[in-house]
Amino acid sequence: MSGDSDADRMDCTLLGTGDITGVPAPFRDLDDAGASARRRRCGLLVETDAATLLFDAPPDFRDGVRDRGVRSVDATFLTHWHHDHVGGIDDIAMVADRVGDRLYRTETASERFSREKPYLDDAFDERTLEHGVPVQVGDATVTPIPVAHDRPAFDTVAFRVETGDASVVYAPDFGTWCPDRPGGDRYRDADLAILEATSVVSPDLLDELDTTDAPVADAAAHRTVLVHVNEHHLERDTATLAADVADRGYELGADFETYTI
Numbered sequence: 001m002s003g004d005s006d007a008d009r010m011d012c013t014l015l016g017t018g019d020i021t022g023v024p025a026p027f028r029d030l031d032d033a034g035a036s037a038r039r040r041r042c043g044l045l046v047e048t049d050a051a052t053l054l055f056d057a058p059p060d061f062r063d064g065v066r067d068r069g070v071r072s073v074d075a076t077f078l079t080h081w082h083h084d085h086v087g088g089i090d091d092i093a094m095v096a097d098r099v100g101d102r103l104y105r106t107e108t109a110s111e112r113f114s115r116e117k118p119y120l121d122d123a124f125d126e127r128t129l130e131h132g133v134p135v136q137v138g139d140a141t142v143t144p145i146p147v148a149h150d151r152p153a154f155d156t157v158a159f160r161v162e163t164g165d166a167s168v169v170y171a172p173d174f175g176t177w178c179p180d181r182p183g184g185d186r187y188r189d190a191d192l193a194i195l196e197a198t199s200v201v202s203p204d205l206l207d208e209l210d211t212t213d214a215p216v217a218d219a220a221a222h223r224t225v226l227v228h229v230n231e232h233h234l235e236r237d238t239a240t241l242a243a244d245v246a247d248r249g250y251e252l253g254a255d256f257e258t259y260t261i
Contacts, residue, residue: 008165009048009163010048010161011045012045012194012258012259013045013068013258014043014044014256015043015056015061016040016058016061017227017229017252018040018041018227018228019039019041019229019233021084022059023038023231032232033232036237040060041058042056042085043055043056043060043085044194045064046161048139048163049138050138051075051139051140052073053142054076055077056077056085057085057088058086058087059083059087059088061092062091063255071099074102075102075103075104075142077104077129078103078104078106079158079159079170080157080173081109082150084173085173089113089120093124096123103127104135105128105129106144107155108154110128129144131157131181131182139163140161141162143186144183146158146178146182146183146184147171147176147177156174158187159171168190168261169192169194169195171195171219174195175215177215188219188220189220189222192223192225192259193224194225195225195227196227197226197227197228197229200244201236223251224249226250226252229241238252
């Protein structure tokens with residue numbers, strides 16, 4: 001982990017904060033979007049004293065990893081099998097034997113992987129995630145949390161990462177929580193929550209929600225950063241979006257920003 005090494009610390013770096021197209025969208029530029037900077041597809045890098053973990057493998061993941069100076073990972077975790085979260089999996093597969101081949105994914109993601117990318121069979125040490133069942137990697141405990149997003153076609157999970165007393169929840173693409181499912185209540189009271197912004201900035205897109213920012217507010221994190229944002233689609237510039245979320249006590253994420261907890 002870069003910087004001073006203190007017990008129970010995590011460095012959490014946003015590898016991307018955009019939605020499925022990223023920002024700017026194809027055939028558009030930043031001025032068209034009213035965006036102050038590029039937004040790559042969502043991913044997260046977590047560095048602890050004894051583990052380096054990659055959450056999601058978006059098409060643009062290499063930019064943030066290179067910016068951070070990371071040369072290998074101990075494990076990669078996938079939230080679900082959508083292009084903006086797994087579009088970089090081929091790139092990782094090509095170097096997995098040198099930089100880390102342990103891949104955690106749900107059973108449905110595994111099925112899609114085998115169906116869509118049979119040429120990558122045996123590229124990874126594949127391991128299946130079970131809702132609420134923790135995985136230990138070095139000094140980090142990673143718990144998959146079921147969330148509502150394109151069920152039942154895709155089994156989508158969020159993640160809670162803990163080391164000592166430090167905790168982060170990562171849910172970059174979801175409609176709401178599933179507290180009645182195994183492990184479904186593990187999203188609350190983290191030091192840092194990195195969550196999809198839609199329920200806050202455009203709740204009309206999520207018909208199942210009764211309250212504007214219910215899932216984000218319900219997480220009750222000490223600090224909340226919102227991602228999965230596209231200024232062009234929302235027809236609001238970056239400054240306006242940042243002010244909107246700040247009024248609710250949250251922060252708008254930016255690519256390559258690092259949070260130490």
